[in-house]
Amino acid sequence: MTTSSTTTTSSTTPFPGIDTPAGPIPHGAPAWNRQRRSQMPSHRYRDAHTRVEVPEIPRQWPSRRLTGAPLWVPVDLRDGNQALAEPMGPERKRRFFELMVAMGYTEIEVGYPSASQTDFDFVRLLAETDLAPSDVTIVVFTPARRDLIERTVAAIQGITNPVVIHLYTATAPVWREVVLGKDRAALTELILSAGRDLLELAGHLPNVRFQFSPEVFTLTEPDYVLELCDAITELWRATPERPVILNLPATVEIATPNVYADQIEYMHTHLARRDSVILSVHPHNDRGTGVACAELAVLAGAQRVEGCLFGNGERTGNVDLVTLALNLHAQGVDPMIDFSDIDEIRRTVEHCNRIEVHPRHPYAGDLVHTAFSGTHQDAIKKGFAEHRARAAAEGVSERDLEWRVPYLPIDPADLGRSYDAVIRVNSQSGKGGIAYLLEAEFGIALPREAQIAFARRVQAHTDATGAEITAAELRELFESAQLG
Numbered sequence: 001m002t003t004s005s006t007t008t009t010s011s012t013t014p015f016p017g018i019d020t021p022a023g024p025i026p027h028g029a030p031a032w033n034r035q036r037r038s039q040m041p042s043h044r045y046r047d048a049h050t051r052v053e054v055p056e057i058p059r060q061w062p063s064r065r066l067t068g069a070p071l072w073v074p075v076d077l078r079d080g081n082q083a084l085a086e087p088m089g090p091e092r093k094r095r096f097f098e099l100m101v102a103m104g105y106t107e108i109e110v111g112y113p114s115a116s117q118t119d120f121d122f123v124r125l126l127a128e129t130d131l132a133p134s135d136v137t138i139v140v141f142t143p144a145r146r147d148l149i150e151r152t153v154a155a156i157q158g159i160t161n162p163v164v165i166h167l168y169t170a171t172a173p174v175w176r177e178v179v180l181g182k183d184r185a186a187l188t189e190l191i192l193s194a195g196r197d198l199l200e201l202a203g204h205l206p207n208v209r210f211q212f213s214p215e216v217f218t219l220t221e222p223d224y225v226l227e228l229c230d231a232i233t234e235l236w237r238a239t240p241e242r243p244v245i246l247n248l249p250a251t252v253e254i255a256t257p258n259v260y261a262d263q264i265e266y267m268h269t270h271l272a273r274r275d276s277v278i279l280s281v282h283p284h285n286d287r288g289t290g291v292a293c294a295e296l297a298v299l300a301g302a303q304r305v306e307g308c309l310f311g312n313g314e315r316t317g318n319v320d321l322v323t324l325a326l327n328l329h330a331q332g333v334d335p336m337i338d339f340s341d342i343d344e345i346r347r348t349v350e351h352c353n354r355i356e357v358h359p360r361h362p363y364a365g366d367l368v369h370t371a372f373s374g375t376h377q378d379a380i381k382k383g384f385a386e387h388r389a390r391a392a393a394e395g396v397s398e399r400d401l402e403w404r405v406p407y408l409p410i411d412p413a414d415l416g417r418s419y420d421a422v423i424r425v426n427s428q429s430g431k432g433g434i435a436y437l438l439e440a441e442f443g444i445a446l447p448r449e450a451q452i453a454f455a456r457r458v459q460a461h462t463d464a465t466g467a468e469i470t471a472a473e474l475r476e477l478f479e480s481a482q483l484g
């Protein structure tokens with residue numbers, strides 16, 4: 001990294017390059033906007049609007065609200081699995097599948113049967129045992145190649161559950177030119193030919209439905225992707241009774257989430273046979289906005305969301321289904337999935353993926369219900385006291401009462417967590433947090449003056465050690481302070 005001492009600022013706007021609604025501020029470069037030009041080779045990249053036409057629509061999504069859960073489809077056993085250094089073997093696949101069933105998922109992508117014997121055998125296991133409850137739809141994934149489609153159809157023979165066969169092909173210009181070597185017409189023929197193969201090999205099976213994903217949807221010309229989707233729903237004779245799933249992936253995130261929402265709303269409002277299509281999305285997280293993309297896509301008309309638990313998946317991952325569902329829960333909307341033992345869910349997923357969940361991961365990380373800082377601890381302590389008092393006054397159980405404890409977006413108890421780690425003490429803490437810990441752990445309730453005096457002792461200790469002080473150490477310090 002090199003640094004430059006040159007201060008470059010625009011003489012007309014404090015936000016060069018940002019098109020602010022208020023327009024440029026006219027009085028030249030203010031001192032608070034002096035930033036140095038970086039040495040990053042940003043000129044090598046093009047913005048999304050240069051790379052693909054983004055449809056201009058009279059968009060409705062910004063004024064809509066999320067009022068219900070979409071259809072959830074975990075793809076951990078396929079998209080998540082293909083991103084692991086050590087793909088899951090039979091034991092890990094089975095354990096992950098059982099977890100997802102126990103949590104309440106009723107549609108699960110279980111693998112890519114033509115990719116490996118393990119994937120094929122897992123689908124056979126589902127065919128030959130009662131591992132999958134009868135209301136769980138089994139999704140299998142295949143590219144548009146006849147030999148691989150045959151292998152996929154062989155894998156599902158005898159399954160009595162509902163089955164979805166999911167066909168994919170990349171459709172964006174760079175993939176057409178560089179990867180597949182096909183122009184638009186030739187690619188259309190490849191996809192329709194695979195669609196015909198599926199009809200021939202599995203169209204007669206009453207429990208089977210079809211899904212199509214134009215991979216890299218977000219970089220595909222809107223007229224072309226619409227034409228392809230309409231052609232496939234016509235070929236597969238989509239009806240409301242036997243709908244086709246059209247899954248529009250952000251295979252690699254390319255833009256701010258509002259762009260994805262516009263692209264989805266365009267498809268939602270222009271697709272033929274709309275009542276015979278389940279509109280699905282499959283965001284990845286390259287820009288760190290997978291969750292926002294999924295949420296805005298649902299506002300824009302998507303009915304189904306594919307993703308992975310805790311956001312495993314290629315590169316930066318698939319969209320995180322845990323965060324999406326618990327975001328709904330935190331808005332008072334039933335996520336339709338059971339997260340009442342988040343730590344058991346996390347342990348199982350960590351075991352199966354062999355990847356740890358980050359301590360700051362929304363809702364599930366070790367530190368997400370913990371405050372170290374004084375003013376936050378003070379607010380939480382007061383919030384807990386108010387919660388208890390309100391529950392008693394209203395004669396409602398604390399677990400049922402409306403939640404409004406500051407700094408805790410949801411009650412950790414909803415996820416099966418205790419309040420033990422909510423307040424932890426270090427040099428950033430204050431008297432409120434220290435008093436909370438002493439009272440919660442040892443029943444020692446200090447009057448305000450004593451809290452202030454003891455907090456000074458604790459501050460001196462934590463400043464000297466630079467470390468966290470545990471509840472037991474706090475008590476020791478308290479007792480020595482009493483003696484001294």
Ligand SMILES: CC(=O)SCCNC(=O)CCNC(=O)[C@H](O)C(C)(C)COP(=O)(O)OP(=O)(O)OC[C@H]1O[C@@H](n2cnc3c(N)ncnc32)[C@H](O)[C@@H]1OP(=O)(O)O
Pocket residue numbers: 079082112114115116142143144145148168169170179180215251
């Ligand atoms: C965005 C996604 O998640 S897509 C899913 C990606 N997942 C995986 O690839 C995991 C499983 N994949 C595999 O096991 C293998 O790649 C297989 C079995 C599918 C194919 O294996 P191989 O025959 O060895 O081919 P290879 O892996 O090199 O794949 C590239 C070939 O597939 C073609 N191809 C790529 N996507 C598709 C598609 N959707 N439909 C048809 N052909 C495709 C490429 O053009 C290339 O063909 P070419 O060899 O004629 O140039």
Ligand SMILES: CC(C)C(=O)C(=O)O
Pocket residue numbers: 079168169213214215216247249250251252282284
């Ligand atoms: C093909 C689709 C579903 C996919 O996995 C992706 O685009 O990431």
